[in-house]
Each structure stands twice: as C-alpha cells, then as structure tokens.
Amino acid sequence: MISEELQNLLLKYCEPEDALLQHIDRETHLKVLLPRMLSGHYQGRVLSLLSKMNNPKRILEVGTYTGYATLCLAEGLGPDGIIFTLDINAELEDMVRGNFAKSPLNDKIKYIIGDAQESLKLLKEETFDLVFIDADKKNNGTYYDLVFDQVRPGGIIIVDNVLWSGKILSNAQDQDTKNISSFNDRVAADQRVEKLILPVRDGLLIIRKK
Numbered sequence: 001m002i003s004e005e006l007q008n009l010l011l012k013y014c015e016p017e018d019a020l021l022q023h024i025d026r027e028t029h030l031k032v033l034l035p036r037m038l039s040g041h042y043q044g045r046v047l048s049l050l051s052k053m054n055n056p057k058r059i060l061e062v063g064t065y066t067g068y069a070t071l072c073l074a075e076g077l078g079p080d081g082i083i084f085t086l087d088i089n090a091e092l093e094d095m096v097r098g099n100f101a102k103s104p105l106n107d108k109i110k111y112i113i114g115d116a117q118e119s120l121k122l123l124k125e126e127t128f129d130l131v132f133i134d135a136d137k138k139n140n141g142t143y144y145d146l147v148f149d150q151v152r153p154g155g156i157i158i159v160d161n162v163l164w165s166g167k168i169l170s171n172a173q174d175q176d177t178k179n180i181s182s183f184n185d186r187v188a189a190d191q192r193v194e195k196l197i198l199p200v201r202d203g204l205l206i207i208r209k210k
Contacts, residue, residue: 002199007042010042011041011042014041014045015048017041017044021041021068021071023099024038024067024071024099025038025041025068027099028065028066032065032066032092037065038065038068039068039072039134039160039201040201043069043201044068044072046198046204047073047158048073048075048076050156050158050206051072051074051075051077051130052076054155054156055076055078055129056077056128056129056130057080057081058082058083058126058128058129058130059073059074059076059082059083059129059130059131059132060083060085060086060123060126060128060131060147061083061085061086061131061132062086062131062133062135062143062147063086063087063133063134063135063160064085064086064087064111065089066092066096066099067085067096067099069132069134070083070085070111071100071103073130073132074103074108074109077105082108082109082110083109084110084112084123084126085109085110085111086112086116086119086120087111087112087135088115088135089113090113093113097111120143120147124150127150127151127152128147128150128151128152128155129151129155130155130156130158131147131151131156131157131158132157132158133147133158133159133160134160134161137164137176137179138176140159140179140180140183141182141183141186144159148209151209152209153209153210155208155209156206156207156208156209157193157207157209158204158205159183159187159205159207160202160203161180161202161203162180162183162202162204162205163197163199163202163203164177164180164202164203168181184197184205187207192209193209193210194207194208195207
C-alpha cells in the first residue's frame with residue numbers, strides 16, 4: 001500500500017525487532033506457504049504498542065500463523081496476563097510451539113489448535129481486554145459477534161487485512177473482497193463502538209467498545 005522507500009523510513013523511526021522475531025520472520029519466509037501473512041516488523045511494533053497502551057490482562061488472538069503477532073501482543077501483558085491464541089493449522093504446531101518456547105513470554109501464551117468457533121466455546125468465562133482477529137476473512141463478522149460480549153467496556157478489537165491490498169476500492173469485487181467490505185461497513189454502522197482504519201500494511205481496523 002506504500003512505497004518501499006517510505007516503508008524503510010517508517011522502520012527507521014520505530015522500535016527495533018528483537019532476535020526471536022527476526023528468526024520467526026526468516027523461518028516463515030523460508031519454510032511456510034504464504035509468508036506475506038506474517039505481521040512483520042512495522043505492524044508488529046504497532047500491535048505491541050497498542051497492547052502496552054491497553055495494559056491487558058487477557059488477550060485473544062484468532063489466527064496464530066507462526067506466532068509473530070502473538071509475541072508482539074504478549075509484550076503488553078502484565079505479570080498475571082495471558083494471551084489465548086487460536087489456530088486450525090496443526091501442521092505448523094511444532095514450529096509455533098518451538099518459537100514460543102524460545103520466548104520469556106512463553107508461560108503467558110495459551111496456544112489452542114482447532115476450529116476457532118469451537119475453541120471459543122472453551123473460553124466463555126473469560127473477559128478480554130484486547131482481541132486480534134486475523135484468520136479466515138469470510139468469518140470476520142462471525143468472530144466479531146462471538147467475542148463482542150466478552151470484551152470489556154473500553155476494550156479493543158483489532159481486525160487485520162481490512163484494505164485487502166486496496167481491492168476494496170474496486171467496483172468489480174470478488175467474493176473475498178465483498179466479504180471484507182461488508183464487514184467494514186457493518187462495523188462502521190455499529191453504534192456500540194468507536195472505530196477507525198489504520199493504513200498499516202494491509203489495513204488494521206481498530207475498534208473500541210464503548
């Protein structure tokens with residue numbers, strides 16, 4: 001969405017990426033299908049800062065992938081904080097658990113493999129301060145509805161890829177793009193929340209529950 005020159009400038013003025021995150025980025029690009037799904041350095045620092053500003057005790061992440069964003073979000077957790085991260089891809093489990101095991105935040109991470117809608121049933125007693133939705137885009141609205149009542153007033157929901165490489169500007173949209181546009185419109189009309197889109201990488205929709 002932005003030029004490489006501007007991206008390099010943005011990286012110059014944000015916090016550095018630690019060695020473990022660099023490792024995850026490199027390993028993901030070498031070994032995993034669709035490495036562009038990784039949050040990456042700049043978006044990772046945005047997620048980390050938003051988490052630290054929110055001071056969460058409980059975080060929910062829908063869509064772990066290789067664990068990069070999980071670790072960034074976990075940086076904002078307090079001593080007793082927990083992040084629950086849900087993913088359906090069991091083929092990446094060993095890699096992801098290995099990444100988490102190298103982090104001092106490992107004990108704060110609850111990694112759950114399975115269908116997210118089913119996994120969320122296990123967390124019905126939790127109240128979340130921060131939710132990051134970055135899974136199958138056609139179900140953005142489903143995840144939003146499932147977790148909304150468990151988000152505390154003042155809590156934040158972040159949804160990734162809401163600009164969809166700029167395709168939402170097209171008049172001839174494919175079904176995936178229509179799904180994302182429809183979800184964006186729905187959140188825009190939701191009077192229970194405050195919202196804005198940050199044009200970070202593929203677009204982060206930031207939603208604050210009133």
